[in-house]
Amino acid sequence: MVHRVVATAAVVVLVGGAVTGGAWLRADRADQAADARTAAQDRVAGAVTASADDRSTQVLDDMTGVRADTLGAQGSAAAALAAAVTAGGEVLAASDGAVTDEATRQALADELAFAQESAGTSPLALRAVVLRVATATAAVQASHDAWLQQQAAAPKPPPPAGTTKPTSTTTTTAPSCETTYTGPPFYTSPPTDGGDGSNGRLPASALTAISWDVDPHGTPYYLKNAAAAALERLDAAFVAAFGHHLDLDLTYRDYDTQVAMRDALGTVAAVPGTSSHGTGLALDVPELPCEYGYGTPQRDWLVAHGPSYGWVVPSWATQGGSNPEYWHFEYRG
Ligand SMILES: [Zn+2]
Incomplete structure (x- = not known):
């Protein structure tokens, strides 16, 4: 039965001149156009994934628990972006005054602001934003790690003999990231x-x-x-x-x-x-x-x-x- 219906439709397409045949052809072209769009989106998605270096992808995986190449549906892309923004915000807060390159923190702040304006865009666009946030977060983390290494490698020398420790007036200033040791x-x-x-x-x-x-x-x-x-x-x-x-x-x-x-x-x-x-x-x-x-x-x-x-x-x-x-x-x- 199914085979017969398909055969009938094929005949209509072949004769072409019938009114119902024209409608069939338009629907068929629309399907082909949709297929082409999907294929193009897949190619762009592949390019976006390929453009992200391993580090940012790894950071993204770590932060979101969602593999970049499995993102796609609006829900998971939005969830991944929310997780990336949260993690980026925490890294930004934790690195205040504690990086070797302050420009990395400004760049992350810019990406987080951009991410806030990206709600409601396509899953593909959201995925690109996730990778941008993850890359900027990784840069701040690397700068923060380098700063911590500097701190560990060059501990503050003890005050010269004869000097007194600062009094409480200096301990009431803003929190410092200098070691207390x-x-x-x-x-x-x-x-x-x-x-x-x-x-x-x-x-x-x-x-x-x-x-x-x-x-x-x-x-x-x-x-x-x-x-x-x-x-x-x-x-x-x-x-x-x-x-x-x-x-x-x-x-x-x-x-x-x-x-x-x-x-x-x-x-x-x-x-x-x-x-x-x-x-x-x-x-x-x-x-x-x-x-x-x-x-x-x-x-x-x-x-x-x-x-x-x-x-x-x-x-x-x-x-x-x-x-x-x-x-x-x-x-x-
Ligand atoms: Zn201990």
Whole structure:
């Protein structure tokens, strides 16, 4: 039955002169035009995707959880743009006064403003805007990372002997992104050769290096195996929220380093053999109050979400605690 209907229609097209045949041909041409438009849109979409470099695509994936090449429908494109704008805004806020190239932040601000005006445009146009925002966000993040590297590589020298510390009049000015740490530099430790598993003497078999960063000396950041695995999962969620990895300053610290710290810093440092860093179950983020200080989006997020992954703030390190260290977190499983 179906075959017969098709055959009849084909005859009408072939004879051409019938009134119904003319309508058929117009409909057929309209279908062909629509097909050609779709093909053209697919080619442009392919070109847009190809024009984005790997970094921006990766950042986009990280930020949105949506692969760029699967975007297409209006809903998912709009959702991806909303996620990219949120992540871009957070990176912009977190990098205020903390980039090596301020022009990258201005460019991101421009792209975010442009994105606000793009609502309601086609999925293809939205996808192009997502990639522009992601690329601008990646540029700011790179500039911010470079700035943090500079800070880590050139710690502030201690004030010359005889000078006094600034009084409270300077501590009431706007938040600064300078480190609050004024002691000599200490670095995270590699596993302890022949370690017996006691505090500060953990062998390589007890430790796992986290995957995304090393310290300024090139030493991987080691944690107890379970703590490292949990931190990898926590970091994946952090990346989704902020568009960049969790910054680390110190994880495992061996006994000899703890002795040196105690000598240099006094009672601020734990008694050697008692530090939670010696157990491989503690981490410090950088001592940068505008990045991870009390009340910052990053720290608030870590406090809210860390416990789901076993990472918590011990009570002594809280803002009202006995030794308020906004940078310190511990794994409790
Ligand atoms: Zn610590």
